[in-house]
Amino acid sequence: MLSDQNQREALKMASENVAQDAAQSNGIEQFIDSSLTVIIRPYDLEFSEYRGTRAQLEAEEIVPAGTAWPEGGCSVRWESGLLRFELKRTRPDGMKGPMKLWLEGDYWNLRWERKVRPDFGAREIMKKRAALEAELFRHSYEGQRQQSANWDRYWKAHEDKAFQAFKSTIIPQRMKRGRKSKVTQEQGVSNGQ
Structure with a gap:
């Protein structure tokens, strides 16, 4: 079997x-x-x-x-x-x-x-009620305090050199968009590239 x-x-x-x-x-x-x-x-x-x-x-x-x-x-x-x-x-x-x-x-x-x-109308009302509650919270004292705390954590992490060095090892660097500067282009011509 x-x-x-x-x-x-x-x-x-x-x-x-x-x-x-x-x-x-x-x-x-x-x-x-x-x-x-x-x-x-x-x-x-x-x-x-x-x-x-x-x-x-x-x-x-x-x-x-x-x-x-x-x-x-x-x-x-x-x-x-x-x-x-x-x-x-x-x-x-x-x-x-x-x-x-x-x-x-x-x-x-x-x-x-x-x-x-719930039917479609009731679901839409629930979604809008949740969005309104989130917006009211964001403008409340507690919401403002939470947003301020989040910004403080962000800037501490942004200014922490050790954390930024670690982050650069695991997250690839962004490629800059657009053309190379004229100085870089002229150096490439003079170097035979």
Whole structure:
């Protein structure tokens, strides 16, 4: 009997072969990434996603066993605990053209989000309330004191020669932008450069 780790590796290898065969059948193999992608809160929205082949999703055991995978442009939804899930096909990154090119391909999007969450308007109000509280704090006595303490620490570090020497060993020096000065250019000409 194979160990759990060996079973996962065998499943992953088999799934990669199945994914390659399926992708080759409809011409999207060049666009499918060989690794599973996890996107957490894209665009600061209230959901996250897995993107990958069916075999990759099954190997991670994130789709319940016995789930009927959707066909074409349909999706499958289910709930578990505090989360709501949706599984559907998606266009691979970098692929252009009509939906029919990838609609039967083996590239999936599993999105999950909280079941109970504030709506868009409530989230916007919470963000603005937090920004207002941060601004009020910044202008309060305690905020001004904290900002002053931060500036004091910055200038102490800036004037500390030992710290600056250490910092220069681990942080590369900035390249100065623009042209070299005329003096440097003339020296290069006179040195035959």
